[in-house]
Amino acid sequence: MKKLTDAFTALYNGDNIVKLTDLRYIPRWIVILIDISIVFFSIFLSYTFLDWLHVQVNFPNQSLEKRILLIGVNLFFMFVFRTYAGIVRHSTFFDLFKILLSSGSTLLTLMAINFCIGKLLGKSLYLYPTLFLYFFISVSLMFFFRMLIKQFFNILIDIKGASSKTRVAVVGVSDASVSLARAILHNPNYPYRLEGFVTKRSDSNKAVLLGNKIYNSDYFFKNKNLTKQFDALLIIKEIMSKQELEEWMTLALDNGLKVLKAPTLSKMRDSDLVGGIRQLQIEDLLNRRPIKIENEDVTKRHFNKNILVTGGAGSIGSEIVRQVAQFEPSLIVVLDQAESPLYELELELLEKYPEQKFKFVLADISNSYRLEKIFETYQFSMVYHAAAYKHVPLIEENPHEAIFVNVLGTKNVALLSKKYKVNRFVMVSTDKAVNPTNVMGASKRTAELFVQSLQNLEGNTTKFITTRFGNVLGSNGSVIPHFRKQIEKGGPITITHPDIIRYFMTIPEACELVLQAGTMGAGGEIYVFDMGEPVKILDLAKRMIKLSGFRPDVDIKIKFIGLRPGEKLYEELLSDNATTVPTHHQKIMISKDPLIAFDEIEFLCKQVIKAAVKRDKLHVVKLLKDIVPEFISNNSEFEVLDKKNLTDVSN
Structure with a gap:
């Protein structure tokens, strides 16, 4: 009343x-x-x-x-x-x-x-x-x-809300587009106001749909007075190809319109519409059709089994844990040396999977005594080894730390997997291990060689499998979150070189590949993923600036700072002398890289570990170059070692 x-x-x-x-x-x-x-x-x-x-x-x-x-x-x-x-x-x-x-x-x-x-x-x-x-x-x-x-x-x-509502034009007149428009129209509390439809069809110019006009895209974008009556285009990403998505995005951004994306209404409750509509992100343009893992095989490998994930609090490791948890293993042991991220992951997983049994272990993989007690206690069936140091410039400055974690740590986990007869050991590697130009890539290639050498040892029952990834979208320290922070601060965006290119994949894609490799591998393989076309980082930065509503080099400056130590213009998934073998999955191949016998790689690893203990940077890198002959330093203090090798050869 x-x-x-x-x-x-x-x-x-x-x-x-x-x-x-x-x-x-x-x-x-x-x-x-x-x-x-x-x-x-x-x-x-x-x-x-x-x-x-x-x-x-x-x-x-x-x-x-x-x-x-x-x-x-x-x-x-x-x-x-x-x-x-x-x-x-x-x-x-x-x-x-x-x-x-x-x-x-x-x-x-x-x-x-x-x-x-x-x-x-x-x-x-x-x-x-x-x-x-x-x-x-x-x-x-x-x-x-x-x-x-x-x-x-x-x-x-x-x-009341006219001034604060976003005036949208829905792209397309399909059933999904009309359903989305109707949901906006019939819910006045939503922060969007339907003002019309835009389509590439030319037979609907005089038609009216849900009381709003249908505009042909050519007429719509050529008429500046008309586009000023709108704030954003609203697209349904699932019903568009990547090419169509990029085309609509370019048209919208060039005409000062935001680009909003919404899932189909069939994928969400009507009450979730507002939360489902978000601004288009650069990740949406880079996403490809994801790998579909064979759930039956994956379930069999994990159901009622004990699983270990090293580096479990990292971007890749934590997603592996989330995906593995869906297959109801007896126990997932999440191991990491980063205390705060491990604790945050513990809170998330216990809430999300209350029925699943977890064990969160704070440990350093370079400590073999600590690791052995864990292997002895839990008798793992599967080990996912995602623990590694990955930041190229930091590792270039501290090569001994890469040896302790990427080489010694991998050696410890792999040998214990063999000793305790783990069924499958799956290692996460990187495309930077191919023809490496930095210490990080060379240390990962050394780890690959050691893991592969264990496969054919007498008495070994463990299947050792390696997977190589490109850059992962949204991972800790990756380029897209870095650019996003720079844009939020008003710029400038810093790029090392105008011609630098990179492959990209999503975190779920990367982890699906890990799980798929764990079921496909017979042991000793290095799996590589068909990552599509590489992306020019300069184009990536310009798109991100436009998607944020700014103009490149006007509102947000782009600054070139030069290649960092150890960085190269492009990454490779296969070495020069490697051949590939197809698998039953069209997106996954096996790389046939040169191998080193166990006795030889064991001896070389011991030498480089001893050098790392002494903190002798030059000696550490020299030994890495002996192990990985294709390791040629780039823009680094260690280039002197390559020149010395060339001199020795010429003499």
Whole structure:
């Protein structure tokens, strides 16, 4: 009652739009009074029509009693079916159905009374046309009243939020596009206002859909006065190819429009529409069709098994844990040396998978004594080795740390997997291990060689498998989050070189490859992924700036800072002397890289580990170059070692 009083006070004071939209619902007693008024008016109209037609009614002297009976019966069924109980401003077909039930029951009851009185007195109390006329008039007016109130509130809310709402044009006129547009149109509380449709079709220029015009894209984007009436294009990403997505994005950004994406309504509840609509991100343009893992094989490898994930708190490791948890293993041991990320992951996983048993272990993989106790206790069936140092410039400055983690750590985990007869050991490697130009890549290639050498040792039962990835979208320290932070700060975006290119894949893709490799491998393979076309980092930066609503080199500057130590312009997935073998999965290949015998790589690893203990940077890198002859330093202090080797060869 207070809300209603406040609303009428607001009307008197002139602040009607704001206050009326704050009114949550019309009180039920007012709805009942209005419905009774409609009943009276319907009776009046019914008899007026009969009078115009000069129709003589039965029992004219009892007209008051007849009308009281009609009203009483109708009121009784209104309370039975609670036609007043719905919130009028949110009326739906269900409210019409309740009105039909109430008025229909009234009609049937009065017809029954009519029939009985007709049998007793020889003529019916009401003329049957009067009852049917009353039924149609009352039902129509009651539902019209509810639709009128609903539309009234929608208009008020639309006026109230007009300045703050995003004016959108939905791309396309397909069923999915129309469903999305209808959801926006019928929900005035959403922060979007439908202003039209844009399509490449030219046969719909004069058509109107859901009360809004359909514009041909050529006409729409050439007419600057028209595009100024919109704030954003709204696309459904799932029904577009990558080429179409890029085309619409370019057209929108070149004309000062934002690009919003929404999933199909079939993929979410209608109430989730607002949360489902987001600004298009650069990741959407880089995504490719993901690998589909063979769930039956993966389930068999993990169900009721003990699984270890090293580096489990990292970007790749944590996603492996999430995916493995879906296959109901007996236990997942998540091992990492980063305390805070491990704790945060623990909180997330315990909430997300309350039925799954986890063990979170804070440990350093270079400590073999600590690791052995873990292997002895849990008797793992699968080991996913994702622990590694990966940042090229940092590792170039601290090569001994790469040896401790990437070489010694991998050696420890692999040897313990062999000793405790782990069924499968899957190592996460990198494309930087191919023809490496930095210490990080060379250390990962050394780890690959050691892992492969274990496969054919006498008595070995473990299948050792390696997977190579490109750059992972959204991983810790990767280029896209870095650029995003720079844009948020107003720039500049820093790029090492205008011609630098990189391959990209998503974190889920990378982890699906890991799981797939674990089921496909017979042991000793290095799996590489068909990563599509490489992306020029300069183009990536310009797109991100445009998607953020800015102009490259105008609002956000782009600055070239030179290649970092050890960095190269392009990455490779295969070494020069490697050949590939296809697998049953068209996106996955096996790289046939040169091997080193176990005794030889074991001896070389011991030497480089001893050098790392002494913190002798040059000696560490020299030994890495002995292990990996194709390791040629680039833009690094260690280039001197390559020149020395060339001199020695020429002499």
